[in-house]
Amino acid sequence: MDNPIHDPFAHVPERLSGLVDLAYNLWWSWNPEARILFKQVNQQAWKASGHNPVRMLREIPAGFLNRAAETPAYCNRYDIIMRRFQKYMSATGTWFTEEYSGNPSLPIAYFSAEYGLHHSLPIYAGGLGFLAGDHLKEASDLGLPMVAVGFLYSQGYLHQQISPDGWQEDVTEPFDRDAAPVTRVLDANGDDLVVRVPQIDPPIYVAVWKVQVGRIPLYLLDTDLPCNDPKNRGISSRLYAGDQEQRLRQEIVLGIGGRKVLHALGIEYAAVHLNEGHPAFALLERIRERVERGMTFEEALAEVQATSVFTTHTPVPAGHDVFPVDLIDRYFKTYYPALGIDRTRFLQLGVHPQSPGSGFNMTAFALRASTHHNGVSRTNGTVTRDMWRCLWPGSLEATVPIDYVTNGVHVSTWLNPRMKKLYDRHIGPTSPEWLSTHDDPTVWELIDEIPDAELWHLHLWLKAKLLNRIREQERIKWATHHGGALNPAAEGAFLNPSVLTIGFARRFSTYKRAHLIFEDRERLKRILNNPWYPVQIIFAGKAHPADNEGKRLLQQIYRYTQQPEFGGRIAFIEDYNDQVARYLVHGVDVWLNNPLPPMEASGTSGMKASLNGVLNLSILDGWWTEGYNGRNGWAFGDETVACEGRNSADASAIYDLLEKEVVPLYYNRSIDDIPHGWVKMMKESIKSNGPRFSSRRMVKEYVARYYPSLLKGAGMESCQTPAVKLRAPAWGPRVRRKAGEEGE
Numbered sequence: 001m002d003n004p005i006h007d008p009f010a011h012v013p014e015r016l017s018g019l020v021d022l023a024y025n026l027w028w029s030w031n032p033e034a035r036i037l038f039k040q041v042n043q044q045a046w047k048a049s050g051h052n053p054v055r056m057l058r059e060i061p062a063g064f065l066n067r068a069a070e071t072p073a074y075c076n077r078y079d080i081i082m083r084r085f086q087k088y089m090s091a092t093g094t095w096f097t098e099e100y101s102g103n104p105s106l107p108i109a110y111f112s113a114e115y116g117l118h119h120s121l122p123i124y125a126g127g128l129g130f131l132a133g134d135h136l137k138e139a140s141d142l143g144l145p146m147v148a149v150g151f152l153y154s155q156g157y158l159h160q161q162i163s164p165d166g167w168q169e170d171v172t173e174p175f176d177r178d179a180a181p182v183t184r185v186l187d188a189n190g191d192d193l194v195v196r197v198p199q200i201d202p203p204i205y206v207a208v209w210k211v212q213v214g215r216i217p218l219y220l221l222d223t224d225l226p227c228n229d230p231k232n233r234g235i236s237s238r239l240y241a242g243d244q245e246q247r248l249r250q251e252i253v254l255g256i257g258g259r260k261v262l263h264a265l266g267i268e269y270a271a272v273h274l275n276e277g278h279p280a281f282a283l284l285e286r287i288r289e290r291v292e293r294g295m296t297f298e299e300a301l302a303e304v305q306a307t308s309v310f311t312t313h314t315p316v317p318a319g320h321d322v323f324p325v326d327l328i329d330r331y332f333k334t335y336y337p338a339l340g341i342d343r344t345r346f347l348q349l350g351v352h353p354q355s356p357g358s359g360f361n362m363t364a365f366a367l368r369a370s371t372h373h374n375g376v377s378r379t380n381g382t383v384t385r386d387m388w389r390c391l392w393p394g395s396l397e398a399t400v401p402i403d404y405v406t407n408g409v410h411v412s413t414w415l416n417p418r419m420k421k422l423y424d425r426h427i428g429p430t431s432p433e434w435l436s437t438h439d440d441p442t443v444w445e446l447i448d449e450i451p452d453a454e455l456w457h458l459h460l461w462l463k464a465k466l467l468n469r470i471r472e473q474e475r476i477k478w479a480t481h482h483g484g485a486l487n488p489a490a491e492g493a494f495l496n497p498s499v500l501t502i503g504f505a506r507r508f509s510t511y512k513r514a515h516l517i518f519e520d521r522e523r524l525k526r527i528l529n530n531p532w533y534p535v536q537i538i539f540a541g542k543a544h545p546a547d548n549e550g551k552r553l554l555q556q557i558y559r560y561t562q563q564p565e566f567g568g569r570i571a572f573i574e575d576y577n578d579q580v581a582r583y584l585v586h587g588v589d590v591w592l593n594n595p596l597p598p599m600e601a602s603g604t605s606g607m608k609a610s611l612n613g614v615l616n617l618s619i620l621d622g623w624w625t626e627g628y629n630g631r632n633g634w635a636f637g638d639e640t641v642a643c644e645g646r647n648s649a650d651a652s653a654i655y656d657l658l659e660k661e662v663v664p665l666y667y668n669r670s671i672d673d674i675p676h677g678w679v680k681m682m683k684e685s686i687k688s689n690g691p692r693f694s695s696r697r698m699v700k701e702y703v704a705r706y707y708p709s710l711l712k713g714a715g716m717e718s719c720q721t722p723a724v725k726l727r728a729p730a731w732g733p734r735v736r737r738k739a740g741e742e743g744e
Helices: 018-023 026-030 032-041 043-048 053-059 062-069 072-090 095-099 127-142 230-236 244-264 281-292 297-306 325-332 343-348 362-368 378-391 417-427 441-449 452-479 521-528 548-561 578-587 605-611 643-667 676-689 695-705
Strands: 108-111 146-151 159-162 168-171 194-196 205-213 216-222 271-275 308-311 372-375 500-505 535-540 570-573 590-593 615-619 633-636
Touching: 018 026, 018 032, 018 053, 018 072, 026 032, 026 072, 026 127, 026 205, 032 043, 032 053, 032 062, 032 072, 043 053, 062 072, 108 127, 108 244, 127 146, 127 205, 127 216, 127 271, 127 695, 146 244, 168 548, 194 244, 205 244, 216 244, 230 244, 244 281, 244 325, 271 281, 281 297, 281 362, 297 308, 325 343, 362 378, 372 378, 417 441, 417 452, 441 676, 452 570, 452 578, 452 676, 500 578, 500 643, 521 535, 521 643, 535 578, 548 570, 578 605, 590 605, 605 615, 605 676, 615 643, 615 676, 633 643, 643 676
Parallel strands: 108 146, 108 271, 146 216, 271 308, 308 372, 500 535, 500 590, 535 570, 590 615, 615 633
Antiparallel strands: 159 168, 194 205, 205 216
16 A cells, blocks of 8 residues: 555546646647537636646646536536546557558667657747657547656756846756656556666766657656756756767667656567657667677678668758767767777768768767658758768669658647637538548648638637737736836837738758848838738747857847837747737738758648738748749749848848838728738648648658658667566556556
8 A cells, every 4th residue: 555645636527637638748739629628617727837737737726626526517518528638548350450450569769869849848849849849749630559758857948037128148047857748667566667878977867757749658758856967967958968978868768768768668569760860879779688689790880870860950950969989988988888889980980981080970970870761841852962962872862762751740730729610610511521631632722612702701809819919918027027128129119910910930050140120220110110011920939049140030020029129020039939929920911931951850730820811921941942833922032143142132132022022912902901912822822732741741750761661660669578667657648546556
């Protein structure tokens, strides 16, 4: 019998006990009807929790829950949603099982340094994380067998505060794990499961947490343990540690430790999919285990190569981790002999042929240790082949074995619920199951049937919601004595919902050129302050903590927001996260994207915007080279312009498009005050980009190109028995029990 344990959900009435199970499965994050269950208990509590049902259930007074349990209408809705949830979790007739019934059920093991799932789990920094999160959600929806590994960052990613002079101040807040949708993984004694990272001295230990993403389990590693020395305790404290040695330790723990954790959990899997090079050491550990079982190094390497997929994103050289040889020696000196090779052969695995003395390159290693490689857009595939053809000397670029799978976004996550209802009304009568077949372009042709007035008025409502949210955040800052901006216009207090609104939200890295639209400030002022056809711009985004150039760029733009000559037409939203992103991609009129080509690997924010009828004004780079068709937005960029004149030429192209096409089209209203030409382009954007740039299409491409051959189990990891016996946590999905009762 256990000692009594405080149950933070003891006040949840038995009639609604399923809310606890639901709160611990992120299925609610992409099912609006499930979120409404929490919101209807008490709207203010839902808002105060930051739309985090675990926090809400822990903090809400019992009276509100008891009242809901005694309300027949609420209980009826609760029963319907819980049946849907249970059916979803237990379903066997999924797309994958129907299409690939001959494959065994061993999962793909997906490794990533970050996952953008929901802002209640701050374990992401940007696009790489959102891509990983959407990949897991889609794998769950399709019934694809998958297990995922990442980090539980105790300080999350940075919170951003902008000082009065516009400098980004990096604020860290301890991540409250107890109020997040994560559960501890326990051993047979009811203690935290702790696993030692093999072959590393001094020893590093990790605890394990679990996030349930629909049907997909995501295991998160945590080094903040008393048994670790202080420096090792901090390995999992922050995403992308700036210190190079700490970054190496992170990647050792993620790759080698992550592989060991799966073994400890008794999870067999058929193959590994690496999202970027950060977790590439997982392949090294797979090789070591095979050598330990009697294979030669070359035999083990060949088997691991055949059962590994490596997705590389960044064409920016600085985005690829390279570690000095002395650091590699320090941490891998006992690992070399465990692989059956000497130091020289080991270091060769990470050598970049064009800079052999630079150190151990994680991307070069991942490419050598895997057979299946891909970039994340057609353009990125071409750029990546050119970057890494040196690993296949003598090969023509076309024969370099790096393919591409263009990124996509999870439609159910990023499509606004009201927009979905609009699509339901007009697509649903002909295609009732349209959302389950949304990667079929023919389904979306019915978008043309939506009356212009309905689509336009909903868009205006979403824009008003965005601007109201901006004003509400200013009110909250004032009410909590943080004070507002030095100039209220700086954070959007004076934005006008009737004005054409451009959104620019992404990481503040110099190559993304957030400053580009300010190249000719006098011309921009004329565009923004046109008395008959005004324009306003909303900026958002964070600079990396170590990127002072990015911070200076952000500061420059923030100072522009404070200048009266821009007429309050420019705003900067502080502390960009996925919640802010939703408001922006739902509510602006135009999504601006102007990185320096070919630096944009893919870009997914523009896909999310187009899904909701927001039009893209983008340079021809990344996904837009595939998405632009001449009728669904605007494109610019002249590849013949010399680098030194590129900024001026691209900025001029933006101004020309705004003055001659974008602004006139937006303000060209008929007597009903609807810009029918603009709405026509909105519909074209939705129907041309919705199916093509969905994560459903993306994951199905991974399945068609890579996964079936991997899921045959030829290289499955050997885990006949778990390294430890496991025990269910005291509460969480489907294992809730009263304090003092025996665990399952």
